[in-house]
Amino acid sequence: MTQTPFSTDNLSRFYINGAWVTPSSDRGFPVLNPATEQKIGDIRLADVQDVNAAVAAATTAFESFSMTSKAERLQLLERFLEVCRRRAEDLARAISMEMGAPMTMSRDEQAASGIGHLESFIDALRDQPEREDLGNGDTLLREPIGVCGLITPWNWPINQIALKVVPALATGCCCVLKPSEHTPISAMIYAEMIDEAGYPKGVFNLIQGDGAVAGSAMSGHPDIQMMSFTGSTRAGAAITKNAADTVKRVTLELGGKSPNLVFADCDIDAQVAASVQECMFNTGQSCDAPTRLLVERSIYERALEVAKATAESMSVGDPAKEGDHLGPLFDKLQFDRVQSMIETGLAEGARLLTGGLGKPDGFETGWYVKPTIFADVRNDMRIAREEIFGPVLVVLPFEDEAEAIQIANDTPYGLAAYIQTGDPARAERVARRLKAGAVHINGGAVNFGSPFGGYKQSGNGREGGTHGLEDYQELKTLHHP
CATH class of the missing domain: 3.40.605.10 (Aldehyde Dehydrogenase; Chain A, domain 1)
Incomplete structure (x- = not known):
């Protein structure tokens, strides 16, 4: 030795x-x-x-x-x-x-x-x-x-x-x-x-x-x-x-741009909040993060309220300290890219629900980013198609199950997908249609020993x-x- x-x-x-x-x-x-x-x-x-x-x-x-x-x-x-x-x-x-x-x-x-x-x-x-x-x-x-x-x-x-x-x-x-x-x-x-x-x-x-x-x-x-x-x-x-x-x-x-399908029969408050937290985990720097929140139209406005409140309840903080908070992005290079993508979302006409450009108050030093959510996003926007790799969530409405699956699969990526529903039969049916290496159902997490990897790019x-x-x-x- x-x-x-x-x-x-x-x-x-x-x-x-x-x-x-x-x-x-x-x-x-x-x-x-x-x-x-x-x-x-x-x-x-x-x-x-x-x-x-x-x-x-x-x-x-x-x-x-x-x-x-x-x-x-x-x-x-x-x-x-x-x-x-x-x-x-x-x-x-x-x-x-x-x-x-x-x-x-x-x-x-x-x-x-x-x-x-x-x-x-x-x-x-x-x-x-x-x-x-x-x-x-x-x-x-x-x-x-x-x-x-x-x-x-x-x-x-x-x-x-x-x-x-x-x-x-x-x-x-x-x-x-x-x-x-x-x-x-x-x-x-x-x-x-x-x-x-x-x-x-x-x-x-x-x-x-x-x-x-x-x-x-x-x-x-x-x-x-x-x-x-x-x-x-x-x-x-x-x-x-x-x-x-x-x-x-x-x-x-x-890479990934993982869809998260939220159906009206789920526990909206609990599962939308958990979905936002999962997206922001590790300051959004995870390849399989659920960064596209697809929400059934009948619960869309309620889901936006929950998502906004959840993001605004999150705090950023010194990574050297214990606690449940978001740290900085890893480098200025990534900070600049995330800021650029937020600017892109604004220019594309997406509605800024919370967060946005700049650093959180009190964090002038360090590569900290505000937890950010865009609503009324179209799947042809860059913020819906490109991996941002920061605490940025985009929310898209869908009308029915068929449209949800179509939007979810309309991506060059296929690393992960997420489903929130109270109907086990729907969960199984939709999961089989999603082109992704892993499908997380109602908060199911990755377990050690299970295969991890993706479809497509x-x-x-x-x-x-x-x-x-x-x-x-x-x-x-x-x-x-």
């Missing part, structure tokens, strides 16, 4: 081949606290030589780690779980500092997701057979695909790292992780935890970098057999194109549980005489 290097004064190291090393690149990048706008420290952005070093370490390690037994890998995962539980508070504080999640939410949701996913992958691996009799005399083997390149986003940093790194380790793959350059600290702590758990050198490698250089070098690398990416649809398309020449497997979890492949393991495995058929 190597000596722990973590300090905000020492962010410029990469974890390669079981050691913390000085990068080849001298290109720096400042890491900022989004609540204070102050610099936390500087990272190095990897160059091609850094990527090559990490891939070489993983390639060498794969020769032996791919041959480990399931029992050996389960033992390592159980040891890793012990470390994760002990260091959960470190992760929560890092996430709060680097991307602005309020401490209570960062602890209970952000950091906790790493533990929940790890536990579910342990269960899935334990239950998955390594050999399977096909019933025709042949035998099916499940084997690790190889070296995996993993690129994760800033909005749910540990959630997405766990959904990629853990199945790689569980199946016997080796990997190179490139987290978002905006959230490097939680990833460094994660590397420390893997090191402490006792994984062989080279099995897991961490570099920091941007998409243009490090991401491109990874997706086109001939010695990487699989790329798993979470982020924008634009970047996902670029990775897929760059990976094509080496015919590697590519799994993508991309929301990506391909599934993360989580047994289905998440399968993306990291090759199938080999033994034909016996």
Whole structure:
């Protein structure tokens, strides 16, 4: 086990081949606290030589780690779980500092997701057979695909790292992780935890970098057999194109503009309020947030009253403090984009129900945004079609079930959808018509171990549980005489 290097004064190291090393690149990048706008420290952005070093370490390690037994890998995962539980508070504080999640939410949701996913992958691996009799005399083997390149986003940093790194380790793959350059600290702590758990050198490698250089070098690398990416649809398309020449497997979890269908037979007050809260959760920075609220015309005005009151009851606050409040957006780049989209909504003629341009009173410092709702939105407006990724909800009326389904599916995305109804038969009927990878019925939440992923331009492949393991495995058929 190597000596722990973590300090905000020492962010410029990469974890390669079981050691913390000085990068080849001298290109720096400042890491900022989004609540204070102050610099936390500087990272190095990897160059091609850094990527090559990490891939070489993983390639060498794969020769032996791919041959480990399931029992050996389960033992390592159980040891890793012990470390994760002990260091959960470190992760929560890092996430709060680097991307602005309020401490209570960062602890209970952000950091906790790493533990929940790890536990579910342990269960899935334990239950998955390594050999399977096909019933025709042949035998099916499940084997690790190889070296995996993993690129994760800033909005749910540990959630997405766990959904990629853990199945790689569980199946016997080796990997190179490139987290978002905006959230490097939680990833460094994660590397420390893997090191402490006792994984062989080279099995897991961490570099920091941007998409243009490090991401491109990874997706086109001939010695990487699989790329798993979470982020924008634009970047996902670029990775897929760059990976094509080496015919590697590519799994993508991309954007969303998830519809939330509210029917007149639901508990209007409770379910509309919960829908607004779900949209604003994580300051609206979730790819599957229900950002399009589709409301049956007969209850439209009442739903607007509830939505407005709910948003105006929300408070923003310092993410370093405990409590149920919204933190800032992660960066000035995102703040400017959200402000621009609010301006667009106003220009398109949508009715501003609450919120709007500018920062909340008393929050001149930090990338805080007012919880904002637009009413009387048409589905051809940009604010109804483009992912805003902030605390902005658009509300659209519909006449009947058929129109609700038509509006819901009229989007290039298909990550998630939501239904609020008191009729179980309607819920099942509508859910089958919605083109989305997950449908949340009356507040049903995502559970650890269930597959997560989308239709259409929301990506391909599934993360989580047994289905998440399968993306990291090759199938080999033994034909016996």
